[in-house]
Amino acid sequence: MAIRLPARQLISSTNDEDPLEYYYSPLTAYIYTRRLQLACDLLGDGPFQDLLEIGYGSGILLPELSQRCSHLVAVDIHRQFDQVYAMLEAEGVKASLHYGDVRSLPFQDGDFDAVVCISVLEHLVDLDAAFSEISRVLRPQGVAITGFPVRNIITGAFYRLVGHDPAKIHPSSHQDILAAIHATLEMDETVIFPRFLPVDLSLYVACRSYTPRRHPQHDTTDSSR
Numbered sequence: 001m002a003i004r005l006p007a008r009q010l011i012s013s014t015n016d017e018d019p020l021e022y023y024y025s026p027l028t029a030y031i032y033t034r035r036l037q038l039a040c041d042l043l044g045d046g047p048f049q050d051l052l053e054i055g056y057g058s059g060i061l062l063p064e065l066s067q068r069c070s071h072l073v074a075v076d077i078h079r080q081f082d083q084v085y086a087m088l089e090a091e092g093v094k095a096s097l098h099y100g101d102v103r104s105l106p107f108q109d110g111d112f113d114a115v116v117c118i119s120v121l122e123h124l125v126d127l128d129a130a131f132s133e134i135s136r137v138l139r140p141q142g143v144a145i146t147g148f149p150v151r152n153i154i155t156g157a158f159y160r161l162v163g164h165d166p167a168k169i170h171p172s173s174h175q176d177i178l179a180a181i182h183a184t185l186e187m188d189e190t191v192i193f194p195r196f197l198p199v200d201l202s203l204y205v206a207c208r209s210y211t212p213r214r215h216p217q218h219d220t221t222d223s224s225r
Contacts, residue, residue, distance in 0.1 A: 014080040038206035048114040055120035059084040103129040118147040122170040127180035147206040185209035
């Protein structure tokens with residue numbers, strides 16, 4: 001089932017590097033939309049109580065995520081709230097938008113039972129701080145859905161073709177991010193696109209992982225009862 005994207009006339013870019021047009025262009029729409037589909041497939045239908053999207057950009061994924069939770073929250077490092085709220089209102093979507101960085105999220109411990117973070121982590125160097133924050137704001141056994149491009153000769157050639165230096169815009173590789181996930185969260189499933197290729201030769205990776213269960217010493221339940 002196709003994911004729900006906003007009507008093109010209702011949505012606009014929030015910065016110069018926003019790949020919004022790629023979701024609606026006939027030449028790139030399939031690949032870019034497939035990235036979102038991988039993440040949504042891993043997330044499942046829920047419903048989740050409190051869901052956070054980190055790096056919501058233009059808000060392109062918010063209408064779809066709103067169908068999978070009771071309370072949708074989103075955070076990004078831009079402050080283009082008005083234009084995203086206008087799109088959400090036109091789409092009949094309710095969400096709470098916030099300013100903040102994944103390495104220092106403006107939320108309390110355990111505020112969410114699901115976090116979605118697509119095409120953000122590859123732009124960072126301090127992955128440990130990012131995953132520490134993702135883990136912190138998730139409840140025990142909360143689900144984290146992450147997606148990121150593969151670093152290889154194919155993706156490098158594409159980014160150069162569209163005018164970007166891949167080493168500068170993506171300082172962390174897919175292998176760096178996978179290692180950081182394993183160091184902080186409990187990996188559950190990894191899918192790649194295209195599926196028939198080895199991960200290092202593919203284009204995109206999406207992962208579902210969980211925050212660890214509470215350590216026994218943190219459980220205040222009296223086991224003798």
